[in-house]
Amino acid sequence: MSRRIVLAALLVLAGCGPATPRNTGVYLLLDTSGTYAGEIRKAQQIILYILSRLEPGDSLAVARIDTGSFTEKDIVAKANFDDRPSAANREKREFAARVKAFVEQSKPAPYTDISGGLLQAIEFLNEKGPGRKEILIFSDLKEELAKGYIRKVPFELKGFDVVALNVTKLRSDNYDPREYLSRVAAWRAKVEAGGGHWRMINDLERLDGML
Amino acid sequence: MDHILSITPWPVVSALLWFVFLAAALYLARRTAHRAIHAATEAVAQGLRIAAHSVAAAESRLTARNREVLLAAGREAKERIVEREFVRVGETTRKDLTNYPALHRALSESILRIEEDHQKAVEVPPEAPGWVRAVEAVAKIDAKNGASDVLADIHRSMVKAHNEAMQAYRKASAERHGLLRQMMPEWRAIQETLGRVNKVIESLLTRSVAIDRHMQEYEDIVRGQDRAVSILQSSSVVQFFVSALVLMVAIGGAAINFSLIARPMAEMVGGTHFIGSFRTADIAALVIIMVEISMGLFLMESLRITRLFPVIGALPDKMRVRMIWITFSILLLLASVEAGLAYMREVLLQDELATGALLRGESGGELQSQYLWITTAAQMGMGFVLPFALVFVAIPLETFVHSLRTVVGLAGIALLRVFALVLRVLGNGFRHLGMLAERLYDLPLFLPLWLEARRSATNGSPAARDMRESPL
Numbered sequence A: 001m002s003r004r005i006v007l008a009a010l011l012v013l014a015g016c017g018p019a020t021p022r023n024t025g026v027y028l029l030l031d032t033s034g035t036y037a038g039e040i041r042k043a044q045q046i047i048l049y050i051l052s053r054l055e056p057g058d059s060l061a062v063a064r065i066d067t068g069s070f071t072e073k074d075i076v077a078k079a080n081f082d083d084r085p086s087a088a089n090r091e092k093r094e095f096a097a098r099v100k101a102f103v104e105q106s107k108p109a110p111y112t113d114i115s116g117g118l119l120q121a122i123e124f125l126n127e128k129g130p131g132r133k134e135i136l137i138f139s140d141l142k143e144e145l146a147k148g149y150i151r152k153v154p155f156e157l158k159g160f161d162v163v164a165l166n167v168t169k170l171r172s173d174n175y176d177p178r179e180y181l182s183r184v185a186a187w188r189a190k191v192e193a194g195g196g197h198w199r200m201i202n203d204l205e206r207l208d209g210m211l
Numbered sequence B: 001m002d003h004i005l006s007i008t009p010w011p012v013v014s015a016l017l018w019f020v021f022l023a024a025a026l027y028l029a030r031r032t033a034h035r036a037i038h039a040a041t042e043a044v045a046q047g048l049r050i051a052a053h054s055v056a057a058a059e060s061r062l063t064a065r066n067r068e069v070l071l072a073a074g075r076e077a078k079e080r081i082v083e084r085e086f087v088r089v090g091e092t093t094r095k096d097l098t099n100y101p102a103l104h105r106a107l108s109e110s111i112l113r114i115e116e117d118h119q120k121a122v123e124v125p126p127e128a129p130g131w132v133r134a135v136e137a138v139a140k141i142d143a144k145n146g147a148s149d150v151l152a153d154i155h156r157s158m159v160k161a162h163n164e165a166m167q168a169y170r171k172a173s174a175e176r177h178g179l180l181r182q183m184m185p186e187w188r189a190i191q192e193t194l195g196r197v198n199k200v201i202e203s204l205l206t207r208s209v210a211i212d213r214h215m216q217e218y219e220d221i222v223r224g225q226d227r228a229v230s231i232l233q234s235s236s237v238v239q240f241f242v243s244a245l246v247l248m249v250a251i252g253g254a255a256i257n258f259s260l261i262a263r264p265m266a267e268m269v270g271g272t273h274f275i276g277s278f279r280t281a282d283i284a285a286l287v288i289i290m291v292e293i294s295m296g297l298f299l300m301e302s303l304r305i306t307r308l309f310p311v312i313g314a315l316p317d318k319m320r321v322r323m324i325w326i327t328f329s330i331l332l333l334l335a336s337v338e339a340g341l342a343y344m345r346e347v348l349l350q351d352e353l354a355t356g357a358l359l360r361g362e363s364g365g366e367l368q369s370q371y372l373w374i375t376t377a378a379q380m381g382m383g384f385v386l387p388f389a390l391v392f393v394a395i396p397l398e399t400f401v402h403s404l405r406t407v408v409g410l411a412g413i414a415l416l417r418v419f420a421l422v423l424r425v426l427g428n429g430f431r432h433l434g435m436l437a438e439r440l441y442d443l444p445l446f447l448p449l450w451l452e453a454r455r456s457a458t459n460g461s462p463a464a465r466d467m468r469e470s471p472l
Helices: A002-015 A037-053 A085-105 A114-128 A171-175 A177-193 B011-028 B030-097 B100-122 B131-140 B147-223 B226-269 B280-302 B317-359 B372-391 B394-459 B462-469
Strands: A024-031 A059-065 A075-080 A132-138 A160-165 A197-201
Touching: A024 A037, A024 A114, A037 A059, A037 A085, A037 A132, A037 B317, A059 A085, A059 A114, A075 A085, A075 A114, A085 B226, A085 B317, A114 A132, A114 A160, A160 A177, A171 A177, A177 A197, B011 B030, B011 B394, B030 B147, B030 B226, B030 B394, B100 B147, B147 B226, B226 B280, B226 B317, B226 B372, B226 B394, B280 B317, B280 B372, B280 B394, B317 B372
Parallel strands: A024 A059, A024 A132, A132 A160, A160 A197
Antiparallel strands: A059 A075
16 A cells, blocks of 8 residues: 555656756847848848747747857847746737847848857757757858858757748849759758758748748 | 379379368267367357356346445435425424414404403393383373373473483494404404414425325335336436536536636746646646635535535534635635636736737737726626536536446446347357357268268167268
């Protein structure tokens, strides 16, 4: 009888142990390079959509991609939403206001350090430790590094979902579509080599599967 | 295969030879094979028969047990009904017949007063005696003898006396009528009193008839009559389905209650914590509803409406009343908390709508209907009322629990009966299967068996006769 009681107690304790996190962490990289700066308004709509989909306890960070993106300074806004729904709603409204202010004051960057932004996103989300990690790249995926920036670093993307959003075609892509296709394929290969899951969504009217 | 058919140069001959060898071998082993088949199939059949007997015995035991349970439940229910009827009779007697002596005194006094009044009413004023004879004597006197004056005086006196007598008579009649009038309220009072007594007596008679009926049914149950068992069974099944239906309705109410408080509960315990695979907020809301139902059960037990917990029913009255007040207070507190949570739910909903509208870029986030208070008030009202409504779940729950025993017993009996039948059929099937296997074994041996039968017939032995008579 006492053995049964001990067994039952152990089962209960096992049920009350530290549970796996069920929250979502989203890191959105915004390309602010000269070729892509015009798309920033669309990015704002995407951020608002993401905010509407996130739950209390989730994390969201928005960072710009500029000349050197592997830095916390490029994080435009970040929030770890409160457990309580009312507080989370208030934080969402504040987040939306910060993004709006950024969009209105955003200036085009001369270079595009996507890899640096991706490394920063990995570091941020690993630190937060959410149950589900999403990195959204709002860019044309055309990386241009300034002189002296080295980004030949393998990405550790195991457990990450990487979603490329609104990958626009450049003027040169229209002349030679192979450039566009090889660019996308190269990023896919990088992500999948790091153990991540790659997706691409260009139709911004159908963002249902994004999160 | 080719190897088997190659013992002679001609495959057909080889096959024929094999057939002959096999038939010879089978014929020689026939008796042993038959015994083996018979033993195997009979063993299985016997096992199945024993299993069927065992299941049938279990069914009988379960039937007896179910009958006992049913009779015990019926006896208890009848005892409660009879007890209740006696309590009612007692209350009626105490309430209406306790003051019977006062009633009797009032009746006696009324009757006494009526008698006195009646006595007074029959007394009439006395008439002046002998007047008529005096008048007749005076009338015979000759008027011419100067008696006319006397007569006139007498006449006047007589008229005067007559008037006085008439006045006295009228006065006496008026007094008599007055006395009779006084008797009317007394009559009415007596009538009303007797009416009340009649009503009480009729009520008692009705109750006694009901008690007689219940006692008759109780006696049937105590005697364990089949009719009583049959009635109890059908009643139990009906109660099971009715209580299950009411419980389903109650579960619906609990689900609505849950949806009212689950969302705002996230504000209290956080919306992202999980216990197992369930949100802590949902579990907290469920716990509140369960506590409400438990309090409702205890309240009903303390009120002695249900009898699920004999310990509560056996508590002293003082303690029971305390329990009633404690459980009611907790229920009231929880109902108030629920009303508050329901209000909070509406506030959160509006907040979420406003945030959603802002995130969608809509400008109508702050637009609110002027009739919004109706839904808020309705939610608060439901949050307050549902806990009290759930209190009454205790009644169908008790019926469900009690009838469940009988229904499960009946289902078990039916299941065991079917199982026993299947086992019996399988047992018989195996026995026949053995016979069929023996016949199939004999099928390729038709020729030696026929020859054996012929030889035996020629010899005229009893074995041969048996062989002839028995089918191949």
